[in-house]
Amino acid sequence: MSSISESQQRRVLIVDDDDLARETMRFVLEDAKYIVFAASNAAEGLTLIDSQPIDIVLSDIFMPGMNGFELLANINRKRPGLPVILITGFGNIEMARRALKEGAADFITKPYNVQEIPIMIERNLTRRTLETKREDLLHEELQKTYRATMEALLAALNTRDTETEGHSERVAAYTMLMARQMGIEGDELTAIERGALLHDIGKIGVPDNILYKPGPLDDAEWVIMKQHPVVGYRMCMKVDMLRPAAPIVLHHHERWDGAGYPYGLSGDEIPLGARIFSISDTVDAITSDRPYRQGRSIEEAQAEIEKCAGAQFDPEVVKLFLSIPVEQWEQVRSAIMDGREKRAA
Incomplete structure (x- = not known):
């Protein structure tokens, strides 16, 4: 029995029209104790994002129908902050720049060492956790500033x-x-x-x-x-x-x-x-x-x-x-x- 409870496990979504690539990655990630969801196209992936508490997405770029960039744009609208790692076998520096500019958390080119994928996932999830904590602290400080502003304005109003x-x-x-x-x-x-x-x-x-x-x-x-x-x-x-x-x-x-x-x-x-x-x-x-x-x-x-x-x-x-x-x-x-x-x- 695993020592990691289901509530502690990370939920990973794989979106890839290549059956072999998708199932190989699923096997490796499940072996690493992730809860894995898989989709053979972007539309199916979006349905899973709507219905499951996905923590991170790994998506191929070149797929029939909606491609990986279009999927990324949809995810950014539906779930801002959800990390998306884009994968392609036709990578170059311009494509990597585009992926990161459009909001991808990371970029992988094929062929890749599948055993390194869990490391990349943890790196991006840890980064997102730190960013969330930082955003929460900034939000808290902003709320304090807002409250102080309201109190100052009300105090000024009360004098008049x-x-x-x-x-x-x-x-x-x-x-x-x-x-x-x-x-x-x-x-x-x-x-x-x-x-x-x-x-x-x-x-x-x-x-x-x-x-x-x-x-x-x-x-x-x-x-x-x-x-x-x-x-x-x-x-x-x-x-x-x-x-x-x-x-x-x-x-x-x-x-x-x-x-x-x-x-x-x-x-x-x-x-x-x-x-x-x-x-x-x-x-x-x-x-x-x-x-x-x-x-x-x-x-x-x-x-x-x-x-x-x-x-x-x-x-x-x-x-x-x-x-x-x-x-x-x-x-x-x-x-x-x-x-x-x-x-x-």
């Missing part, structure tokens, strides 16, 4: 924010609740969260005499204030991780009926994330305490938002908003408040 305490965190949480209910996930969900958190980041560029003016703004001052989504958009577009969130920042004051700003977009012209956010923003405005009034209930917010469906808000998003139980909204709000209290303690 005239809204109630915790506004950005609450509207982000409300927006995420609705987005998840709509089935949004992955990168799109992350972009929506970041856009909601930083929706008012452009207020950093609004002069103090306008941002903190105790009375109503005059027409000229409103023109300047209404540019804060544009300023925020430009800021986000300068940071790679925030570019997908930038449209939400730009359009968070647009209205379904086209009466919003900065561009007066209407209906589906407004990005979905911004349409969701506008409801979250209104919920928080209605339910939060202000110096001149006490915050109202979620039920009152629901009634107000329902009245504005089709005018200020996307009617379909309003339906979704109304379908979420009041208790769920209150739980989200309480979780944000508890989190802020713990951080402040």
Whole structure:
């Protein structure tokens, strides 16, 4: 019985239309304790790649139908990072250069010593493992940088924010609740969260005499204030991780009926994330305490938002908003408040 468990064994795919070459390599690799899959053409090989957790591919270049270079291109699209070693009996330096330029991990010319193939496989798998670790470390460092950037921007926003305490965190949480209910996930969900958190980041560029003016703004001052989504958009577009969130920042004051700003977009012209956010923003405005009034209930917010469906808000998003139980909204709000209290303690 082998001392290597199946989960530890490497899975190798051989693609070669030469039966003798393919079966000889299979024999040698199985003897070296690899799990071997074999295909007589590229199409069959791609089917195996779709259905099996292949670790490395060895493919002939010149085959009927799809050739090895075409197979390599397909693998790079389907499984980026999967090592592919190309093999040919008609090799020259130009072909080797082409193979490596197009993404092959290695290149072998026939005739070759079949006993050296396991060494080549291990060399390429080890290289890929090291590359993956390096990529993971770089990704981790990039995420740390992104988090630090978000924290710095939020801190800067909080110094300029005239809204109630915790506004950005609450509207982000409300927006995420609705987005998840709509089935949004992955990168799109992350972009929506970041856009909601930083929706008012452009207020950093609004002069103090306008941002903190105790009375109503005059027409000229409103023109300047209404540019804060544009300023925020430009800021986000300068940071790679925030570019997908930038449209939400730009359009968070647009209205379904086209009466919003900065561009007066209407209906589906407004990005979905911004349409969701506008409801979250209104919920928080209605339910939060202000110096001149006490915050109202979620039920009152629901009634107000329902009245504005089709005018200020996307009617379909309003339906979704109304379908979420009041208790769920209150739980989200309480979780944000508890989190802020713990951080402040």
